[in-house]
Amino acid sequence: IAGITQAPTSQILAAGRRMTLRCTQDMRHNAMYWYRQDLGLGLRLIHYSNTAGTTGKGEVPDGYSVSRANTDDFPLTLASAVPSQTSVYFCASSMEGGMKSEQFFGPGTRLTVL
């Protein structure tokens, strides 16, 4: 693994289904983040984790949950997907928390909810 990876690359999902987006980094970064990116809008933070074992809510957390059981993995779960969650999802990591340092982004997951 080199850097930060996400899976799946893309997914089409029926409304109401549960879905987990996976994110793994091998840089031993303390902090990890989940963003969504929609056309015409800036990146919006969904959830973040400043260190393993802790998580926090971002700007748009409703309908999403995360966990940070270890340093490397930061999965994002949609409990019951809705069409408004159609978006491109980026996972990112940084050496330190508090968003004070450069973030490294994964390649993204393109999610379509029908």
Added chain:
Amino acid sequence: GQNIDQPTEMTATEGAIVQINCTYQTSGFNGLFWYQQHAGEAPTFLSYNVLDGLEEKGRFSSFLSRSKGYSYLLLKELQMKDSASYLCAVLDSNYQLIWGAGTKLIIKP
């Protein structure tokens, strides 16, 4: 409310210079980031400014004026590969990162 303003789209010619502006109104300021994002790809870090002035890094430079709530990214000797979106993001007093919608830069031969 907090706001980041960038032009939606700009066009420039290969070999030329282009300046992409970013103005911000945020609750406090703890730094400003520029990222580059090619179509269909992830954002990648370009620069970070926390003090006023110009930071130069190769063909790219970033300028900050905290008193004016203003930054710009200057790209020199434009190459076709510089065609991308450029994202401005401000770290506010609560260490929340506020992102602009990005400026799509189109380079023409």
